[in-house]
Each structure stands twice: as structure tokens, then as C-alpha cells.
Amino acid sequence: MNEEFNPKIVAFACNWCAYSAADLAGVSRFQYPPNIRIIRVMCSGRVNPGFILKALKMGADGVLVAG
Amino acid sequence: MNEKRKEKTEQPDDLRIGVFICDCGSNIAGHLDCSAVTEYAASLPGVVFAKENLYTCSEAGITEIQKAISEHELNRVVVASCSPRTHQPLFQSSCAEAGMNPYLFEMVNIRDQCSWVHMQEHAEATEKAKELVRMGVAKAAFLEPQKDIEASLLSRVLVIGGGVAGLSAAEALADMALEVILVEKEPKAGGLLNQINQLVPEGVKAAEYVERIIESVNSKSNVTVHLGTEVKAIAGYIGNYEITLQRGEGEAIQEKVGCIVVATGAVPLEPAGLYGYDGERVITQMQLEEQLLNGQFKAQRVVMIQCAGARVPGREYCSRICCMIAVKNAALIKDQDPEAQVHILYRDIQMYGTEKERMLWDARGKGVRFDVYDPEKPPEVKDGQVLFEQPIVGTKRQIPCDLVVLSTPLVAREGASALSQLLRIPMDQNGFFLEAHAKLRPLDFATDGVFLCGSARYPATVAEARSQGLGVASRVATVLFKDKLVTSALVAEIDPETCVGCLGCLDMCPYGAIEFVPEKGICEVNTILCKGCGCCAATCPSQSATLKGFKPKQLLSQIRAI
């Protein structure tokens, strides 16, 4: 197979840190691959395993919980 | 499981979603195809209106949202633009003005997290923006209307720190007829100004200046000043704090306030081990101020070294005010004795604003000498001389002197971290307190009801500390002049029907917002203390705890749309 693997990544990001870090990455014009989808939560503590499993089931190749 | 199945099929049927795609000038539209995203949005289930705006947050953009709410009877609004962290409140209140419940608003970030980070990938960025909009619309479908939470407010304020910033805040708050409790840990109010000679640019005596403000504060019947006192404990929340004060060994004093102002200032660095500092022949600007104040100053040949202990590894920041202080004192020495020689060795001169630039030229005119040094080769103080190398030309210079004055930065006070823990307020890596947002909320902490002014935030001049103190009073007024406190409804709730009182959530709550009610055998949420993190919702084994706005059906719907 010569088609490159392009994983789909779902990130649960805490509003106060990881989500704002992603905002800051934007303001700083850091370039990164466009295969990540950020879901904002008010705290990474909100993310229970059910959400992670759901994301994997819906086709995510990787899940990032950042907070 | 069955419950969840039911939720999945239970699509609200009278959905009328409006989607607004912001170009943000060229910030978004310059890097992805906003028209294609708008067209895509219009095709999503439940969407009855989609519109591209040049700037959705402009008056024109807001008007379009409001018009669309009434013309198209929208019951959900999604804006795809920048960050909800900065713009959600504006859009929400605009929706509310147009008669839509603001909790039916959802925001999608296609700028900070799309156009700005995929600037060279037009096609991929466009696709990603479409998907993000799809996810936002999917979540919006399951949003529920909410009612803001209301609570009572005490019209009293605690000000911690009696320097010029705290005194100014207390004075202004008292003038607004609010009751003020000012706590100063030293036996005298006034802060650093008690030790300083005279103030530039005005040239007034620092002690006289601050004494006037102290007198004004003392003359107000609605201010109680506690000297030699510190804050020992703080409980409660915005509108209703319970404070314990401790004066020396004396009995603890209990107070109740609605808001808290932090004005604890900063102190000049004690430059132990720097440039042969000995407090006699090598002193700090603060010690020079004292000599000038007491008339003890006699040196003939003075060298001042700027950035002593500042802008170095481990303390990288610029203290902002030290150039002004050096130039002030150099000019004063020249005024006293025009024959005296004063050299200022600097890296960069920080004399910002309209008056300080003038001061700099005046000092040059008076014969104060300025020389640049290279931070890689800092000056050396040796045998009554200062040795340094002039950058560019590379000439080695020796300046004979009988006094070296080190311009040291203001650094955080020792007690700062204790206070940070007591109030749950953040500090930066240098121990200065961190405001909620440098540009949008410069005098607020992220914690509601707690505010900040003066050098506690970063080194400030007297004029800055005073204006921040006056400004903070008006920030407090925006809270306390309301009849009641209104806060976001996006907090946790616990279903009393299904809660079994296992206390799992109670242990998990970082804000102490959950209480066990023995009579009912269940846990309950204090909605004012709750910050809406949702840890309880993630923990609750019976799913009785949920976080409004981030309920399973809302998040799962968003995940399903990835």
C-alpha cells in the first residue's frame, strides 16, 4: 500500500487550558496537520470512558484527552 | 443503555437552526472557502438559514443574526468564527436581545483552530471547517434552554494591601458608598512609597503624596482599616465571602464581603552576590532613595547599573520602572551638585510614554552620561572602578566611582504564593498574579469576585498603580451595584430521584460545591460554587449528576458527527 495513513484524531480539550492552548497555537500561527477535531469540554474531568469509546466507534483512529 | 438508545432517536423535531459563517476579513476567508462552508451548512439537518458574514461580531453581523432570529424564527444559532472563550458572551447576549434563549447558541472555531493553523492547505482546511460546523450543528440540535442562576450580594469589599493601588481602590469604592475593609500587614499603610524620596515625573515627595491618600481614606466613615493585619482564611464565593483576619497574636476578626481586591504590590530585589553588593559602596536604587531622602547622600562619582538581576536567565522579565527610577535619581544628583558625575550603564532604555522621554532628554542635558553594555559581558565592579566593554567598538572602559547603584527589578513578595492558595488565584512563573485576560479583563481574576491592581500584577509606576486601583473599584461596582448576582446556568445538577448518596461526586468536586444532605440521603450542588467542570458527571455511577450544556446527549451527538 502506498497510500499514506492519515489518522483521524478527536481531541477532548479543557476550555481553560488545552482549548485555549489550541487557540494560542492559532494566534501564533503554528501550522499542524488538519486531521484533528477538537471537542470543547469545561474540564478534562468531564470526559468519561464512554465518550472516548464512542469517538473510536465513530471512526476516530486516536483520541486525545487534554487538560 | 436503553436510555441512551432512546436519546439517539429522539431528535428534537421543531428545529430551526441558523448558521453564520464569519470571514473575519481575510483571517478565515483568506485560507479556506467560506462560501463552500456556508453552502454545506445550509444542507445540514435542521438548518433553515445559513449566511456568510464579513465580520459576524461587527454591528452588521450581529444585526444579521438578530434579524434572522425573528424573520426565520430560529430556535438555535451556530456561529462559526473564532474562539468561544472570547466571543461567546457577545453572541449569546445578542441572541438573548433578539428573544432567543442564549443557551441555545453554539460556537464553532474555524479561525484559531482551522484557518490560522492550516494556512497553506486551502482544500483540507475547507473540509475541516465543514466538519467542525457539522459537529457544532449536531450539538446545537440537542441544546436546551436554561435560566441564569441568581444569588444575593453583600455590598462590602475586602482590599488586601494598603499601598497606593489598594488605597486608591479603597478610596474610590468608599466614594461609591460601598463599605470597605482594608487590610495592611505592616503597621503603616503606604507601601513602597513610604521609603521613596520623590516621585517623577511630578517631583512631589512620595510620603506626602501617599499621606494625602491615606488621610482621605481614613476620613471616610465607610472604610475600616486594619493595620498590622493579615488574611488568615477565606470561605464562600462571589457575593458572599466569609473572611477571617488575624492581627498579630490577637483574636481573629470575622468579616463578610461580596468582593475581594488583591493589591499586595511587589518588592525590589535584594541583589545578594551581584556586582559586589554590600549596601555601602554598592547599593540599590531603594537605598539611594533613602540616602537622598535623609540628606545623607554625598558621593561625587556615581555609576548606575541597569537590569541588575533582571532580564537574566531565571528572571527574564523587564521590570519596566527601573530606567525611570535611575534617570530620576541621576538627574536629582545633578541638580544637587552639577559637578557630580553620574554614569548610567544600560542594555536598553525603557522610558515609555509622553513624560518619561522628556525626562531622559532633560537628564542628558544636565550631563548624565549613558553607556550601553553587553549582557554577555556585564560590567565588573572592582577597586573603586566599574569596568565594561563598549559593544560594537569593543573599547574597554574604566569609570572611577565612589558609589555604585544597582537598578534591581521589582519581584513578587514572599507571601504571594500563600495568598494564591488561599484565594485560588494563579501566579505566573515569576510569582506575579495573573489576570483573567491581559487585554479583555486586565483587572479581573478568572475567579469571579476577585480583582487585582498595582504591582502585584507586574511592576507599575505610581500613576499606573493608582489608575488600576481606581479602575478596579469600577470593576467591583459592576458586580456589587446589581440587585442580585446572575451567573451562568451551565452548572452541574443532580437528579434527586436517582441519586443514592454514594458521595462519589463529592470527593471528586474540586470546588467543594457538592454537599451531602443527610435528611434526604442524597447529594446536592451549590450552583454558585459550581464552576461547571463536570467531574461529578463523569464520576457518577448512576448518571444522576449531569453538567448542563455538556450532557451525554449533547456531547455524543457532537461525537457522532465527526
Ligand SMILES: Cc1cc2nc3c(=O)[nH]c(=O)nc-3n(C[C@H](O)[C@H](O)[C@H](O)COP(=O)(O)OP(=O)(O)OC[C@H]3O[C@@H](n4cnc5c(N)ncnc54)[C@H](O)[C@@H]3O)c2cc1C
Ligand atoms: C526605588 C524605587 C523608586 C521608585 N520611584 C518611583 C517614582 O519616582 N515614580 C513612580 O511612579 N513610581 C516609582 N516607584 C514605583 C512605586 O513604588 C510603585 O508604583 C508603587 O509602590 C506600587 O504600589 P502598590 O500599591 O501596587 O504596591 P506596594 O507599594 O508594594 O504596596 C503593597 C502593600 O501591600 C501590603 N501587603 C503585601 N502583602 C500583603 C498581605 N498578604 N496582606 C496585607 N497586606 C499586604 C504591603 O505591606 C504594602 O503596604 C519606585 C519603586 C522603587 C522600588
